[in-house]
Amino acid sequence: MGVSSQNQMKPEEQSRKGIDNQLKKANWVIQDRQNINLGAGPGIAIREFQTKAGPVDYALFANRKAIGVIEAKPAGSTLSGVAEQTANYIHNR
Numbered sequence: 001m002g003v004s005s006q007n008q009m010k011p012e013e014q015s016r017k018g019i020d021n022q023l024k025k026a027n028w029v030i031q032d033r034q035n036i037n038l039g040a041g042p043g044i045a046i047r048e049f050q051t052k053a054g055p056v057d058y059a060l061f062a063n064r065k066a067i068g069v070i071e072a073k074p075a076g077s078t079l080s081g082v083a084e085q086t087a088n089y090i091h092n093r
Contacts, residue, residue, distance in 0.1 A: 011074030016047075019058065019072055028060075038064045045070070 009017070023030055029041040033048050038061055049059030049069075058070035 012072050015072040015074055016057065019070060023058075 020030055023045050026043075027041075028043040028045045030045045030047065031037065031040065033046055033050065033055075036044075036046055038044055042063055044061040046059045046061070048055045048057065051059075056069040057072040059066060060068040060070065
């Protein structure tokens with residue numbers, strides 16, 4: 001038996017794939033940071049968006065305004081520290 005490509009992915013890559021699927025189901029347009037077009041739809045999720053505090057896994061824009069961030073973590077990760085991490089991104093620390 002061969003190993004599935006899902007099993008060969010790093011845990012954070014698996015998380016990002018799941019996040020991408022959920023965003024697509026919710027009709028978000030997913031873009032890479034090299035090809036940003038905030039006019040491509042009402043909801044844009046930009047992967048690896050650069051902030052003063054470093055890149056966020058996903059920056060969320062609605063009607064061209066930043067409204068939030070998503071941090072991809074491997075399944076089973078504790079979320080302690082994630083709120084502080086995302087606050088740093090949002091408040092540019």
